[in-house]
Amino acid sequence: MEVSLTVNGQDVSADIEPRMLLVHLLREELGLTGTHVGCETGYCGACTVHIDGQPVKSCTMLAIQAEGMNVTSIEGLKDGDLHPVQEGFWERHGLQCGYCTPGMIMSAAGMLAQNDNPSESEIKHGIEGNLCRCTGYHNIIKAIEYAASKMRGEEPAAPDWEVSV
Numbered sequence: 001m002e003v004s005l006t007v008n009g010q011d012v013s014a015d016i017e018p019r020m021l022l023v024h025l026l027r028e029e030l031g032l033t034g035t036h037v038g039c040e041t042g043y044c045g046a047c048t049v050h051i052d053g054q055p056v057k058s059c060t061m062l063a064i065q066a067e068g069m070n071v072t073s074i075e076g077l078k079d080g081d082l083h084p085v086q087e088g089f090w091e092r093h094g095l096q097c098g099y100c101t102p103g104m105i106m107s108a109a110g111m112l113a114q115n116d117n118p119s120e121s122e123i124k125h126g127i128e129g130n131l132c133r134c135t136g137y138h139n140i141i142k143a144i145e146y147a148a149s150k151m152r153g154e155e156p157a158a159p160d161w162e163v164s165v
């Protein structure tokens with residue numbers, strides 16, 4: 001069956017099996033492999049994209065359910081320069097293996113679009129649907145705080161490793 005939607009600002013259509021998940025449409029039909037597959041059960045968040053601006057786990061939707069919708073994947077997040085969350089992950093070393101990173105960034109960007117001054121507990125709540133097996137989350141939270149500062153037009157706090165004790 002035919003599905004037509006907008007992905008990263010481009011109108012696309014594909015002839016797909018009705019059972020195809022959105023994450024597989026992105027990766028296999030459109031070649032957008034930045035969206036990762038971890039669990040395919042809605043648990044890990046590696047597949048998170050934005051649909052009409054909201055973070056959604058793309059393994060929890062059939063591709064056909066995205067008919068007519070506006071999907072943004074990690075490949076479409078930056079607008080010329082890196083998105084502040086992408087810059088934050090770079091500047092604050094918010095990743096190790098990087099497998100969770102695209103989904104983590106999409107969730108964080110969605111959260112900051114609603115609230116650019118989140119508390120630490122609000123950040124934790126905002127990424128609780130995204131699992132990371134290697135960072136211990138500390139630098140991920142710092143990366144999101146960095147992005148929030150940038151989005152408010154403020155200078156981010158110095159990184160931990162530059163703060164003298």
Ligand code: FES
Nearest residue numbers: 038039040045059
């Ligand atoms: S692959 Fe979608 S939540 Fe894990």
Ligand code: FES
Nearest residue numbers: 096097098132133
């Ligand atoms: S950086 Fe390895 S899973 Fe998160």
